[in-house]
Amino acid sequence: MIAVIGGGIIGLSIARSLRARGAEVTVYDPEPDGTGGAWHVAAGMLAPGRESAFEHPRLESLLEASLALWPEFAAGLGDVGYDTTGTLGVALTADDHVEAAREWRHQKLQPLTGSQVRDREPALSPRIRAGVHAPHEVQADPRRVVAALRRALAGRIVARRITDLGEVAADTVVVAAGCGTAALTGLPIRPVKGQVLRLRGEPGLLRHVIDGSADGRHVYLVPRADGEIVVGATQEERGDSAATAGGVHDLLRAALDLVPGLAEHTLTEITVGHRPGTPDNGPLLGRLDARTVVAAGHHRNGILLAPITARLVADLVLTGSDDPFLDDFAPGRNGCA
Amino acid sequence: MGDFLPPNGLILGTGGAQSLAVLEEAIRVSETTLVTVALRRVDAAGPGLLPMLDRAGVRVLPNTAGCYTAGDAVRTARMAREAFGTDLIKLEVIGDERTLLPDGVELLRAAETLVAEGFTVLPYTTDDPILARRLADTGCAAVMPAGSPIGSGLGIANPHHIELIRQSVDVPVVLDAGIGTASDAALAMELGCDAVLIASAITRSDDPPAMAAAMRHAVAAGRLARGAGRIPRRFHALASTPDDGIARW
Numbered sequence: 001m002i003a004v005i006g007g008g009i010i011g012l013s014i015a016r017s018l019r020a021r022g023a024e025v026t027v028y029d030p031e032p033d034g035t036g037g038a039w040h041v042a043a044g045m046l047a048p049g050r051e052s053a054f055e056h057p058r059l060e061s062l063l064e065a066s067l068a069l070w071p072e073f074a075a076g077l078g079d080v081g082y083d084t085t086g087t088l089g090v091a092l093t094a095d096d097h098v099e100a101a102r103e104w105r106h107q108k109l110q111p112l113t114g115s116q117v118r119d120r121e122p123a124l125s126p127r128i129r130a131g132v133h134a135p136h137e138v139q140a141d142p143r144r145v146v147a148a149l150r151r152a153l154a155g156r157i158v159a160r161r162i163t164d165l166g167e168v169a170a171d172t173v174v175v176a177a178g179c180g181t182a183a184l185t186g187l188p189i190r191p192v193k194g195q196v197l198r199l200r201g202e203p204g205l206l207r208h209v210i211d212g213s214a215d216g217r218h219v220y221l222v223p224r225a226d227g228e229i230v231v232g233a234t235q236e237e238r239g240d241s242a243a244t245a246g247g248v249h250d251l252l253r254a255a256l257d258l259v260p261g262l263a264e265h266t267l268t269e270i271t272v273g274h275r276p277g278t279p280d281n282g283p284l285l286g287r288l289d290a291r292t293v294v295a296a297g298h299h300r301n302g303i304l305l306a307p308i309t310a311r312l313v314a315d316l317v318l319t320g321s322d323d324p325f326l327d328d329f330a331p332g333r334n335g336c337a
Numbered sequence: 338m339g340d341f342l343p344p345n346g347l348i349l350g351t352g353g354a355q356s357l358a359v360l361e362e363a364i365r366v367s368e369t370t371l372v373t374v375a376l377r378r379v380d381a382a383g384p385g386l387l388p389m390l391d392r393a394g395v396r397v398l399p400n401t402a403g404c405y406t407a408g409d410a411v412r413t414a415r416m417a418r419e420a421f422g423t424d425l426i427k428l429e430v431i432g433d434e435r436t437l438l439p440d441g442v443e444l445l446r447a448a449e450t451l452v453a454e455g456f457t458v459l460p461y462t463t464d465d466p467i468l469a470r471r472l473a474d475t476g477c478a479a480v481m482p483a484g485s486p487i488g489s490g491l492g493i494a495n496p497h498h499i500e501l502i503r504q505s506v507d508v509p510v511v512l513d514a515g516i517g518t519a520s521d522a523a524l525a526m527e528l529g530c531d532a533v534l535i536a537s538a539i540t541r542s543d544d545p546p547a548m549a550a551a552m553r554h555a556v557a558a559g560r561l562a563r564g565a566g567r568i569p570r571r572f573h574a575l576a577s578t579p580d581d582g583i584a585r586w
Binding site: 056102182188190191192215236237238239240277279280281 | 355356357358359361378379380383384385386389435543
């Protein structure tokens, strides 16, 4: 009997993998139908390069490995908005360009002129200075992913808030409680606040994910097939849940600078979420003691890392296999104690 | 005077860091004892940055980044005193968001108020020697002129003004903003600054701990060179080997 603490995208993905391999699993979450998790706010950009430039040296490999698992992961869930059109990185001003060019060189992407970028995405502002196309980057809708995972685990999710791992009756406990993991285990996971907007308009204004900067303000725009566009995200070292005028202003200003046509869209949502951050931005994956396994602290990468996390944790719990990734991302590793 | 300054003359800022672990390593390598933190950008009671700074054994210098008026900066400084339990405040009153340069008029008003309330005020100012002297006359504990705009990496745009400021005030001078690489930090110290504040040049470099080491050495080198006394600049060459005593035939 295996208990998974936390019914977000990580906990549900792990539970689904364990069940698919024949294990008996119960997921505990205070709100099994709730929208409190980071997944509810996340845009669902599956973009390994963008996230990892100068951080944990092995994070980029983990992100790439998980991206390779995504097609199969998505296919098993039905229509979750998995879209392979790719990302356009764009820079508005000369200053934005020199900053972005460092990232693009690191990712070995071929630079495009402003006109070449607008040939691919005509709604972009004529002021755009330069860009790149990242064809391998894809997107999925995290809300649809979680809905599909919940359906797949129907009857196995118990509405209960766990405050002490000792109160759970199970042979193995997997803690996948995002920011809540800190209180349950004492591990160094902190909330990193993000404000995210959702706009809605005629479908088709944008086809690509746009990842850009406009006068020093970074923003991404993730267009869904139904006309929704996710605009994100602030990154603040805070734990509060307030949507602020300044945060919303900065996101909208950058979004409209890059895609002026968005001014006609309806602003449908302002949401605030908390990424579970760790000291080196890499997740904490592995055994805490004979009974307890942790899979948390995925920071900005929870959606992208769900498939590989599920596989690594299921292997560890069911076969005791110790993949080299589990050494790289062990809880208690250097700098993450 | 200036006992709040780190002995090695290097103050770090935390903005722009990719991860807490990398920032912690950069702070350790820099050997600084003073790190500035924007009150508006951290959760004073939360986990993460502040416990890390505590563990690193450095003193926190709260700043009023993000304030555009004297009133706003004074309120933020009072909150910082409550939150961090220190009278030290790096006073920033920004004039506009494109240059992020200080608004001298608002800055002086805020400095007057905070000095009267017993704060140890370290104002981020322009490289104007007259304004720097006014701030010192007001009772500020140091002046922190910008080398060039925050995050621009353009170095010290007007070295002569930094030297003029050094001669105009009796309080410590801390070069704040604009440093791009190690030679800029060395130049600041050669011009007579008592310390240098560096954030982006370290946190946004490819290898922040390596750049922190470079900055530590640069500040030390610049300070030594200042003390050693540079030779005068000449128009024509002057042979380093004197010709006295050379055999002639």
